[in-house]
Amino acid sequence: MFLHIGGDVSVPAEDIILILDLKSAGTGVATKEFLEISHDEGLVAEVGGAEPKSLILTAKRAYLSPISSLTLMGRSRNLLRI
Numbered sequence: 629m630f631l632h633i634g635g636d637v638s639v640p641a642e643d644i645i646l647i648l649d650l651k652s653a654g655t656g657v658a659t660k661e662f663l664e665i666s667h668d669e670g671l672v673a674e675v676g677g678a679e680p681k682s683l684i685l686t687a688k689r690a691y692l693s694p695i696s697s698l699t700l701m702g703r704s705r706n707l708l709r710i
Contacts, residue, residue, distance in 0.1 A: 644704070646684070647704070648682060649681070649698075659683075672690045673690070675693050679694060681696045682697040
C-alpha cells in the first residue's frame with residue numbers, strides 16, 4: 629500500500645523508515661546536518677510546495693512534506709488496519 633505524503637507524491641508504506649516532526653526535532657544539530665548533507669547529495673525531495681512540516685525517510689531518499697507528522701501517522705495506521 630502507498631502513503632500519500634503531499635502534492636502528487638505517494639510512497640510505498642513498507643519503504644518508510646521514519647516520519648519526523650520538523651517543528652520539534654528539526655532544530656537539532658544532527659537533523660540539520662543530515663538534511664544539509666542529504667540535500668547536497670540530491671537525496672531530498674520537497675513535495676507539496678508549502679513550508680515543510682515533516683521529514684519522511686525511506687531507504688532511497690528523504691522527503692520534506694507540508695503534511696504534519698501526526699496526520700501522516702494517522703494515515704499509516706489506517707493503512708495497517710486495511
